[in-house]
Amino acid sequence: MNLDERLSQPLPEIADRHFSAQVMAEFARREIRRARIEAASWIALATAVVAIFAVTESGRQLATSVLSLGFFAQICVGLVILLFLFPPTVAVE
Amino acid sequence: MDESAAVRRAAMGDAAAFSLLVRQHQSRVRGFLLRVTGGRHALADDLAQETFLEAWRKTKQFRGEGSFAGWLLGIAWSRFLMDARRRKEDMPGELPEPSSDPSQDTMARLDLEKAFTQLSPAERAALTTCYALGFSHEEAAALLRMPLGTLKSHIARGREKLQGILQDCEKSP
Numbered sequence: 001m002n003l004d005e006r007l008s009q010p011l012p013e014i015a016d017r018h019f020s021a022q023v024m025a026e027f028a029r030r031e032i033r034r035a036r037i038e039a040a041s042w043i044a045l046a047t048a049v050v051a052i053f054a055v056t057e058s059g060r061q062l063a064t065s066v067l068s069l070g071f072f073a074q075i076c077v078g079l080v081i082l083l084f085l086f087p088p089t090v091a092v093e
Numbered sequence: 094m095d096e097s098a099a100v101r102r103a104a105m106g107d108a109a110a111f112s113l114l115v116r117q118h119q120s121r122v123r124g125f126l127l128r129v130t131g132g133r134h135a136l137a138d139d140l141a142q143e144t145f146l147e148a149w150r151k152t153k154q155f156r157g158e159g160s161f162a163g164w165l166l167g168i169a170w171s172r173f174l175m176d177a178r179r180r181k182e183d184m185p186g187e188l189p190e191p192s193s194d195p196s197q198d199t200m201a202r203l204d205l206e207k208a209f210t211q212l213s214p215a216e217r218a219a220l221t222t223c224y225a226l227g228f229s230h231e232e233a234a235a236l237l238r239m240p241l242g243t244l245k246s247h248i249a250r251g252r253e254k255l256q257g258i259l260q261d262c263e264k265s266p
Contacts, residue, residue: 003256006205007224011124019123019138020115023145024108030146 045083100161104152111152115145118162121226122169128221129173131210140176144169159232166226167236170218177214208258216251219244 053059094102094113102110122144126137147168155164209217215237222233223244234244 003252003259004224007220007252007255008227009205009225011121011128011221011225014120014123014127016116016119019119019141020112023115023119023142024112026142027108027111027146027149 042083049079096161097157100152100155100157103149104155111149114148114161118165119145121162122165125166125218125221125226126169126173128206128209128225129170129214129217131214131217132206136176140169140172143172147172159235162226163228163232163236166222167238170237173214173218204259204262205255208255208262211258212251212254213247215239216247216254219247220251220255223248 053063094110096114096117099110099113099117103114119141123137123141126140126144127134130137130140144165148165151168155161209220212220218237219233219239222228222237223230228236230241230244230248234241237244239247
């Protein structure tokens with residue numbers, strides 16, 4: 001058999017031996033991790049927003065003025081829509 | 094389900110369709126990576142897993158211009174290069190020992206695999222895609238992301254080296 005013939009032999013068949021199942025299991029594991037990170041990001045964002053309004057003087061003043069203007073509900077709805085349109089993205093490797 | 098349907102469904106997030114694609118292509122991807130890593134089974138399988146996970150994330154980017162197998166091998170090659178750059182090392186391969194009564198064909202394959210470990214990764218990849226996997230030079234150059242001329246140089250140099258190594262093997266008892 002010359003070199004070209006030897007090189008043209010197909011690669012040996014490799015038995016799956018749970019390889020595909022392992023790939024899919026790893027995929028599921030990473031999806032769960034991604035979902036957890038995403039949920040944690042939302043919680044962190046909500047906590048930060050509450051903290052700004054509750055802790056800082058300017059936040060309290062803003063909250064008071066917004067409430068006094070009667071726009072609180074509209075602003076909350078606007079914020080929720082903005083968060084849905086531009087959700088916090090997290091790179092998962 | 095045929096391959097193009099499985100690819101379309103996987104791109105829409107169907108994990109079952111993607112699982113089918115993994116089963117269909119695992120042997121080819123792992124075989125290719127086993128060759129380019131110089132017979133390192135564990136590393137080849139790790140890279141193959143990363144290849145499929147990356148392919149899952151990027152399935153929507155597959156435009157069907159070439160074969161899905163070629164697209165997967167392109168990802169596998171990129172993964173190998175990234176890993177090689179990170180490691181910056183050249184460990185010896187883990188080629189299987191020949192059995193006590195190996196057939197002529199097995200011996201020839203072992204000789205060839207052993208000889209392959211003495212080539213550069215690019216030479217191994219170029220020869221494997223063009224010969225064992227049957228891609229044209231143009232397809233191989235595209236999936237390995239190298240200019241056609243470079244690919245042809247790797248093939249010529251690799252063939253020359255293999256010829257010399259195998260001749261030495263045949264001369265020695």
